[in-house]
Amino acid sequence: MKHLLNLLAAVALLVWGTHLVRTGILRVFGANLRQVLARSVGRNRVNAALAGVGVTALLQSSTATALIVAAFVGQGLITLPLALAVMLGADVGTSLVTVIFSFDLSWLSPLLIFSGVVLFISRPSTNVGRFGRVLIGLGLMLLALRLISEATQVMVQSPVVRALLASINSDLLLEITTGAVLALLSYSSLAIVLLTATLAASGIVPVDMALGLVLGANLGSGLLGVLTTSRSAVEVRHVPLGNLLFKCIGVALAAPCIGLWLTHLRPHLGPTVSTVVLFHLTLNLAMAVLFLGLVHPIARAATRWLPKPERGPAGNRPHHLDPSALGTPSLAISCAAREALHQADVVETMLLGILTVIRTNDLRLAEDLRKLDDTVDELYSAIKYYLTKISREALGEEESRRWTDIISFTINMEQIGDTIERILIDIEDKKIRKGRSFSEAGMAEICELHARLVDNLRLGMSVFLNGSVRDAQKLLEEKARFRDLEHAYAATHLSRLSGNTVQSIETSSLHIDLISDLKRINSHICSIAYPILESAGALAPSRLRSDVLAKDGVTS
Template sequence: MKHLLNLLAAVALLVWGTHLVRTGVLRVFGANLRKILVQSMRNRFTAALSGIGVTALVQSSTATSLMTSSFVGQGLVTLPAALAVMRGADVGTALISVLFSADLSWLSPMFIFVGVVLFITRSATVAGRVGRVLIGLGLMLLALQLVVEATEPLFSSPAIRALLASINSDVLLEITIGSVLAIVAYSSLAVVLLVAAMATSNVVPLDVALGLVLGANLGSGLLAVLTTAKSAVSVRQVTIGNLLFKVLGVAIVAPFVGLWIRYVQPQLPNQTHGVVLFHLAFNVVISVGFIGLTQWVAKLVTHILPEPQQPAGTTRPHHLDPSALSTPSLAISNAAREALHQADVVETMLIGTLDVIRNNDLRLAQELRQLDDTVDQLYSAIKYYMTRISREALGEEESRRWTDIISFTINMEQIGDIIERVIIDVEDKKIKPQRNFSEAGMAEIVELHGRLVANLRLSMSVFLNGNVRDAQKLLEEKARFRDLERAYATTHLDRLSDRTTLSIETSSLHIDLISDLKRINSHICSIAYPILESAGALAPSRLRESRLGNIEG
């Protein structure tokens, strides 16, 4: 029992080490890895090379698959290019297994020691995150040693050997077991390294080990499909296409396992090399051989799993991909895109409000009020999605971005509420009593409304790009709008003094309306504060204009 627990603990340590390396690399290089993947997809061959490089860093073809499928879901890359990336990703994880199969035990204590020192002393910096990666690498190397030590006494038992012998020469069973292990461990790399260690200790015959390796490859494809099961269709198309490649590869290679044992294995120094090099050869062969089929497989997957036709004006969240949550930098990007979608809905409401005021359009008023429900739903969806992003996994800049997104969506939700109340007031105080604003009063409302729309669009640009000069301009517009609101309130009172009939009838609505427009503008302009504060350009009571002059947008 003790030996079994030792083996389970060693396997768990191997999986945990792989997880630490993957999450650590994503924290340090997450944004850059996304840029590399997107920029490299000009053709299938550069896409495959980028897949090799990214997967070698994150040590998980599943992580690369999830990142790539998210890009397809956002419309950043095409499905054939994403499938080409996955061909390279499989080679990348195979190369890592070859590297770790070498005798690197001497590196384990050094990696763990240096990693712990960096992580404890500088946990909030890039050095601390690199330390996390080193800890993971050290634990993986240590775990491999423990696996070998734990398997020797455990599998010397006659009962265990008889059990393992029962799966000998049953390729389908071996593939099934390997697939299950890869899914449970959330890492085909960990399973391949475990199988290599077991083969070295003569725990399993080499033919069984190679069958388990094929199963681990198939399991990594199944794992990605299961992880994205609730994602958008465009995201699932990538993982299903990748799984089709793996199924085809396993079906072609499985009958030739005996040839590897007969002709290739005798040329290799030991069983470990036989397992990891078979894993590498399998992925190189199917990646090189199948890379020309990416267009064909993409068409097949699109036919099997077509994207549903979304009705015009659909209000569901477009970019909140759950599979991206394992890559915090990507999830932050998704949330920002969804926040801009929410702002687009608010802009539609704001533009339509002027048509309601001008034309007394009750039908349009009803439609705009319903859009406020959409704004509220998007706010709730973004907020829930953001709470699922691990704050510990975010760097300093991404943490600020997290806060900016929350602040932006709150402001958009509050603007939607104010617009809804404005429309209700216009219905009750203007449309139903059949009243109209004076010509001068209407001109003032049109002027304020035009400035609001322009400021909203500027605020969306500030939120997207973080441009300091645009943020400064937004706060300057806030002051101008406040001055206009005061001036128009005064001119309205002058019209009342002149006993202008239309002004008297709509006086309450007019005053409330320009006040509400000023409140909307305040919410719009408040988006500039976090940008200016992070740039050190915001004083408690005023902008540090002299300092801003030296800051480039």
């Protein structure tokens, strides 16, 4: 029992080390890895596959690569066939890492763990500290492999263990199933292949059984991607489904070749460990070569088996907040930003509809627009909840600032939606139901303010998306102009009242409230500019950096 517990603890340590390396690399290089993939996959399938090899060699997890690439497809950044080419390369990358770890590198373990702990403790919240986590993970993986080897040398003598392994070794399908289940449980096919190679080298697992377990681990990594993205959008789920199809075909073709591998190639491969890991590498290399030309048919099959649902009334619900992206903080931030823009699109629809309601007195349209405020509120809550699930500790300085910007942006959009709802209620109660209308001059003023407001909202969305300092400064300048117009139009409205214009008198309260509410909306829009200017050093705390900002600071 003691030796079994030692073995289980060593396996757990191997899985944990793999997890530390994967999460550490994502935290340090997450944004750069996304940029590498985004630049590479846009060219051709070969470059996409090579990008998959490189990124996965760093992440040590084809599943992590699958989640990143699947999110890209869901966002429309790359096509499904190119994403599948990346996944073929990702499997090769995992195999290369397995080959490297198959060498006796146990002497590196103490150095890596010591260095990693020093870096992590001394600078825990920096990229240096996060890289220390990577070193700790690598050291733990090497240590775990040595512990597994030592534990199995004792267990191999047990008659019970031999009988259990003999029962599994009698059925190739059972071996494949066992390998797949182990990969699912450990969340890492890499860890299972390394474990299998170590067990085979110790003699506790026969070589032919080890190769069957390797096939199962390969299949399990494909199942893992499908299960991880099961609650994501359909577009996201196409990538792991297509990758699983490749793996199923590859395993079906490779299973009958195990005997040929052992008969003709094993005598030339040296140690048992080399036989196992090189089989894994050869399998994935062969799949990459054979299937790279089949990415388009497999992509069509995946989309046919998992068709996109028709957009119904729920089309305004969150559809960019991919839960599978939460493991990659930089990617999750991007998903939240896209959903925030979706929220702004709904707000723009509400804002555009105000003028139509004023002109046509359409109560049905007013009601529909007011219902959209519920959608804006739901999107705000969904984005806020999604962002709270992103580990702030895992975010770099830039990503942390972006996190704050998204929260601020969504709050402003939610408040704009509430203000528009109040405007629509006032128009219904004070204008439409009482049969009143604005004067021609008053209507022209409202149209002018409304047009500027729509332009400013679109400019604000651009500032949020691109972070342009020049556009942010322009947005604040528009705030000053809008305020001046609001004051001027309030004065002209009072002049019309003094002239006893009937329409102006009847709609006076509504007119004053309306231009005041439009100004309030504009203030929320212009608030988008402040974080951009502040982070760029173009906004002093007192807002007195320029004449425009000085004027704004005095009156706000």
